[in-house]
Amino acid sequence: MFEKHFSSKSILMFRNLMPIQKRRSSECPLFDVQKGNGQADCRNVNWNVVSFSDGLPDKGRGIPYFYLTTLDPTARNALKDQRSSLTISEYAIGSCGKTDPENPSCAKITLIGKLKLLNGDPKETSFAQTALFTKHPEMKGWPKGHNFQIFKIEIEEIFMINWFGGPKPLTVDQYLQAKMDSRTAIA
Numbered sequence: 001m002f003e004k005h006f007s008s009k010s011i012l013m014f015r016n017l018m019p020i021q022k023r024r025s026s027e028c029p030l031f032d033v034q035k036g037n038g039q040a041d042c043r044n045v046n047w048n049v050v051s052f053s054d055g056l057p058d059k060g061r062g063i064p065y066f067y068l069t070t071l072d073p074t075a076r077n078a079l080k081d082q083r084s085s086l087t088i089s090e091y092a093i094g095s096c097g098k099t100d101p102e103n104p105s106c107a108k109i110t111l112i113g114k115l116k117l118l119n120g121d122p123k124e125t126s127f128a129q130t131a132l133f134t135k136h137p138e139m140k141g142w143p144k145g146h147n148f149q150i151f152k153i154e155i156e157e158i159f160m161i162n163w164f165g166g167p168k169p170l171t172v173d174q175y176l177q178a179k180m181d182s183r184t185a186i187a
Contacts, residue, residue: 048074051139052086053131062176064111064153065118065128067139069146075117078151082114086153107162113155125150 050068054060064086068075078084089108090096096106118125128150133140142148158170 048072050074051132051136053128053135055127055131056134062178063155065132066115066151067132067136067142067148068151069148071146075149075151078115079117082116084115084153085110085112104161104164107160109161110159111153111155112157112159113153115151115153118150118152128152 050066052064052066054062054064068078070076070079087108087110089101089106091099091101091106091108096103099106101108118128132150139148155172155175158172158175160168160170162168
């Protein structure tokens with residue numbers, strides 16, 4: 001679904017922090033204030049560029065899957081604190097032309113939720129592995145001793161900017177039910 005619009009390599013941001021107080025801090029405006037005394041605690045935010053897939057080409061479902069190892073802090077930290085977000089920009093696929101990537105007409109979306117290890121449903125695990133290995137075939141040959149595992153983001157909130165005027169309201173259901181057509185698809 002979103003890989004038709006966005007690159008399959010994007011920034012995955014993990015908010016591996018203490019329990020959230022639902023307010024923002026000017027010292028750390030992108031992240032929730034974490035300390036009970038009202039001081040911002042931005043120390044434990046991790047950023048990484050990761051590959052992902054949400055399904056086979058032209059058949060994405062919208063849920064991003066990742067092939068991660070705990071040798072990297074991305075997976076290691078997510079096993080301690082699942083709060084995560086994935087930011088994807090239309091700029092990566094070249095459809096923004098010469099427009100600056102920060103220009104609101106160059107769409108970007110952030111999926112906010114929990115990064116969870118897939119270890120229960122064999123059907124979903126098989127789907128995710130096929131999706132990942134189809135879009136990123138070299139993953140098949142990554143070292144077995146590195147213990148790569150499949151994770152996914154359970155989406156709770158969505159932040160999308162695709163034009164001037166601030167973020168657009170988009171519920172998780174609206175996002176997951178969106179249908180691609182020839183007018184919205186970008187090859």
